[in-house]
Amino acid sequence: GQNIDQPTEMTATEGAIVQINCTYQTSGFNGLFWYQQHAGEAPTFLSYNVLDGLEEKGRFSSFLSRSKGYSYLLLKELQMKDSASYLCAALDSNYQLIWGAGTKLIIKP
C-alpha cells in the first residue's frame, strides 16, 4: 500500500533550527510536497522536490532522497509564527497526492 510517515509532534525553541522528516512508500513517484497549515486554516504550499538534493527558499529548505524514499523540511531561525502543522505529500504514478497526517510544530520562547 501507499504510506507517508512523519512525526506527530515536535517542539523547538524560537531562533533555533528544526528538521521535520518524512518517509514515503508510493506506487511510482512524481514529486514530494511540503505544506504548512496553521490551526483552523487551509494548507499553503511551501515546497516541491522531484530531484534529489536540497532546495532552499529563505528560512525554509527541503531535501529529497528518492533512493531512500525520504525527505525533510528544515526550518531555520524559528519564529513563533512558524508554529503550525507541516504536511508531507507524495505524488504517485497516477499524479495523485498521498498525504501524511502532518507534524505539529510547537515553538517555545
Next chain:
Amino acid sequence: DADVTQTPRNRITKTGKRIMLECSQTKGHDRMYWYRQDPGLGLRLIYYSFDVKDINKGEISDGYSVSRQAQAKFSLSLESAIPNQTALYFCATSVKDRDTGELFFGEGSRLTVL
C-alpha cells in the same frame, strides 16, 4: 477576497439530512478537488474534476456526490449525512500542469453531524 471560497464555513446538522458544500474559485484553474481532514489522519480525497465534464472518484467517495456546474464551481453533497462524516472539508484547485501538483485550498468548511 479569497481566490477559493467555500460556503458554508461552519454547519451543524442532524443525521439523515442532505447537505451541500459549495466551492467557487476565481483563479481560472481547470482542476478542482474535495478533501476531508480528520484529526490524526492525512487529507483524504473525496472527488476531483479536471474540467467541467470530468468527474472522478477519490479515495473515499462513498456517501458523497459532486457537481461541477461551471469551471469555477464545484459542489459536494452528502445525500444523507451520518455522524462519521463530521470533519473539516477543503476544496482545492490546481493548474493543468500536473507535474507540479501545487494545490490552492479554500478556507475549509467544518461540518458536524449529530
